[in-house]
Amino acid sequence: MSVAQSKILTDDFRSEPYWWTGTPRSCADDTVLPPRVDVLVIGSGYTGLCAALQTMRGGRSTLVIDAEDIGWGCSSRNGGQVSTGIKPDFVALSKRYGETKARAVLQEGARALRWIGQFVKDEHLNCGFVECGRFHGAHSTRQFDQISYQLGRQPVDVRPEAYLVSRAEQSSEINTDYYHGGVVFERHGSLDPGAYHQGLLERVKASGAQVIGCCAALSIEKQRGSSRSIVRTARGAIEANDVIIATGGYTSALTPWQQRRVIPIGSYIIATEDLGSCARELIPKGRVVTDTRRVVVYYRLSPDGRRLLFGGRVSLKEKNPRCCVPRLYRQMLTIFPQLRSVKVSHAWMGFVGWTFEHLPHLGRHEGLWYSLGYCGSGVATASYLGTRLGQQVLGLDEGRTALDDLPFNTRPFYYGVPWFLGASVWWYRQLDRTGI
Numbered sequence: 001m002s003v004a005q006s007k008i009l010t011d012d013f014r015s016e017p018y019w020w021t022g023t024p025r026s027c028a029d030d031t032v033l034p035p036r037v038d039v040l041v042i043g044s045g046y047t048g049l050c051a052a053l054q055t056m057r058g059g060r061s062t063l064v065i066d067a068e069d070i071g072w073g074c075s076s077r078n079g080g081q082v083s084t085g086i087k088p089d090f091v092a093l094s095k096r097y098g099e100t101k102a103r104a105v106l107q108e109g110a111r112a113l114r115w116i117g118q119f120v121k122d123e124h125l126n127c128g129f130v131e132c133g134r135f136h137g138a139h140s141t142r143q144f145d146q147i148s149y150q151l152g153r154q155p156v157d158v159r160p161e162a163y164l165v166s167r168a169e170q171s172s173e174i175n176t177d178y179y180h181g182g183v184v185f186e187r188h189g190s191l192d193p194g195a196y197h198q199g200l201l202e203r204v205k206a207s208g209a210q211v212i213g214c215c216a217a218l219s220i221e222k223q224r225g226s227s228r229s230i231v232r233t234a235r236g237a238i239e240a241n242d243v244i245i246a247t248g249g250y251t252s253a254l255t256p257w258q259q260r261r262v263i264p265i266g267s268y269i270i271a272t273e274d275l276g277s278c279a280r281e282l283i284p285k286g287r288v289v290t291d292t293r294r295v296v297v298y299y300r301l302s303p304d305g306r307r308l309l310f311g312g313r314v315s316l317k318e319k320n321p322r323c324c325v326p327r328l329y330r331q332m333l334t335i336f337p338q339l340r341s342v343k344v345s346h347a348w349m350g351f352v353g354w355t356f357e358h359l360p361h362l363g364r365h366e367g368l369w370y371s372l373g374y375c376g377s378g379v380a381t382a383s384y385l386g387t388r389l390g391q392q393v394l395g396l397d398e399g400r401t402a403l404d405d406l407p408f409n410t411r412p413f414y415y416g417v418p419w420f421l422g423a424s425v426w427w428y429r430q431l432d433r434t435g436i
């Protein structure tokens, strides 16, 4: 450990998600694989579990497998911010797909947000879900003007429930002078992602589906003369009628078509030590926070309101979260200099799955179902689209979404290693510095 690191890490510092302390990951088990199932789901995050809940409850025998411990991916590592998950606005979407489709896509995002609140209630998931709202800070006056212009130009029927907060008023939202005002999205929320995943897992198991960790899918072959697939895994082969790819930012050469369309990008979080009641003074209304910088920063208080959990994209692919602590710490201090003597108790990272359209995609390609590419906003969207995908597998009309038929593009020379990201992020950082 370097001297700089030793000064800012607590003695009991852990390189793992803060959420895992409250909800430890379940260890590998020795469950024997069934030789055949109706539906095989690859990936045990929100997408996979929500899809499995539908298929099993719909009467199809379902098995979920994961290469690592169950829920090891982004679904137990994220910041727990709950939003609509659709990044481009109405104008950008209209230019690409026309106004009717743009409306439908934005409405689908709003539906996902309403849906997750209801889902948590209906399934009695004890995960601290609150509709706390999100403060999106402007990192320059130009950005404040930009967000106010953008908000105003959205048609009323797809405009998010949001209001502007001027710099003079922002102290009621956040205890920093870093921002030049911002916007509050009232319907956005927060939850404990580890507890949410655990609740989902319990519902899936209670439905009768099997969920098996430490069981990587190694290859998928279509059976000759039948629609069935044989999936070879580290623990034996499984025959399945339907296969769902729910591998998120960990999508690999197992599914080369999907791998060429999903861009893995590292995302990193630190948790401070217990700050006691002082933590609430940082974000008095307990909202989740993001800002207008292109190289994203996101943060919130822990569910008990005693720590700050501060996330950002400080590296593209560094897998050792400890290495990223100093950079994240410095970013945290530019916003909250009052935390100068505070130590870091946890640091972790994961790979989010991005797409070239900045939109999630779901559908079926060469017989394999998939839902992928939530671009860093997958708590509500992965759960919602996973559910819809499960309904599609069952052949139900309610499974259809506005995202089903969107073109899912790749780029020349992209095969899963995002060689172009370094240059783009460098450029984005220059723009962020100048406030543009």
Ligand SMILES: Cc1cc2nc3c(=O)[nH]c(=O)nc-3n(C[C@H](O)[C@H](O)[C@H](O)COP(=O)(O)OP(=O)(O)OC[C@H]3O[C@@H](n4cnc5c(N)ncnc54)[C@H](O)[C@@H]3O)c2cc1C
Binding pocket: 042, 043, 044, 045, 046, 047, 048, 065, 066, 067, 068, 071, 072, 073, 074, 075, 076, 077, 078, 079, 080, 081, 082, 083, 215, 216, 217, 218, 246, 247, 248, 249, 250, 251, 252, 254, 267, 268, 269, 298, 311, 348, 349, 350, 351, 352, 353, 371, 372, 374, 375, 376, 377, 378, 379, 380, 382
């Ligand atoms: C640090 C961080 C912060 C984030 N913060 C937020 C946030 O605040 N709000 C928000 O909305 N979203 C956030 N996200 C994104 C969100 O967590 C994801 O979009 C969402 O969890 C994706 O769920 P998933 O089920 O598709 O994928 P994952 O949860 O990543 O699950 C994919 C699983 O597939 C498994 N897998 C891969 N290959 C194989 C194979 N060959 N065989 C078997 N299993 C395989 C992996 O082991 C993994 O467990 C964040 C992500 C990260 C990393």
